[in-house]
Amino acid sequence: MDFTELESHIENTVSEKRMRHCKATASVAVGLAGRFKRYHITEEDARIVGLWHDIAREWGDEALYHFCVEHDITMEVEEQECPMLLHGAVASVLLRQRCADVPQYYIDAIRWHTLGSTSMGPLGAMLFIADYLEPYRTHIDDPNKVRILSLSSLEQMCLDIISMTEDYFARRKACPLATSTLNLKQYLKVGGTF
Ligand SMILES: [Fe+2]
Ligand SMILES: [Fe+2]
Incomplete structure (x- = not known):
């Protein structure tokens, strides 16, 4: 995988604001990879x-919908x-098209x-967490970001994020959690690990 080529492709594709979010997400994910070494996720994995x-x-x-239909992607109801x-x-799918040798994880x-x-694996958990609380995110305040990051495992962090999302949806009277999120919540609650 040509990392420089990949990064310049992203720069040329998304808006400046989105790029800032992507870089911040990558940076938090890299920090998690360095902290939780037992998962053998490299900094490059987290960054990409x-x-x-x-x-x-x-x-x-x-x-988005048509791309998924055209590429036979199984979609969740939500x-x-x-x-x-x-x-x-x-x-x-776009990453697979660009780099045939991209690892499945x-x-x-x-x-x-x-x-x-x-099914998201430890790298997915790092991305899920980083995406939720990177420094530019404003839907969550700084004390909550610090609190979540101070938890001792990826599993606890994900569980906390799911609870916060559930509370947020309830306050907004929005739809309940998606089935995939609910399944992850149940899995983590009974001690499931990534
Ligand atoms: Fe996203
Ligand atoms: Fe994101």
Whole structure:
């Protein structure tokens, strides 16, 4: 994988604001990879998925949905109802198209960064956490960012993020958690690990 080429492709594809978010996500994910060495996730792994994960975030709903239909991507019900959520699935296929030798764990991490999943693996967990609380995120305050990052495992951090998301949805009277997120929550609650 040509890392420099990949990074300049991202720079040329997404907006400046999105790029700032991607770089910040990559940076937090790299920090998590360095902290939780037992998962054998390298800094380069964390950096690449962090930079790439939102490559399709600025596509419209229709383009995302049609790409998934054309590429036979299995969609969650919630993704069909809210195609914006498909940007993770689309990004994973785009990375595979660009780099045939991309490891499967990159694909799984990027695929599931929107909803979270028991299939996202440790790299996916790092991406899920970093995406939620990178420094530019404003939907969560700094004390909560610090609190989540001070938890002692990726599993606890993901569980906390899912609870906060659930509370946020309840306050906004929005839809309940997606099935994939709920399954991850149940899995982590009974001690499941990445
Ligand atoms: Fe995203
Ligand atoms: Fe993101």
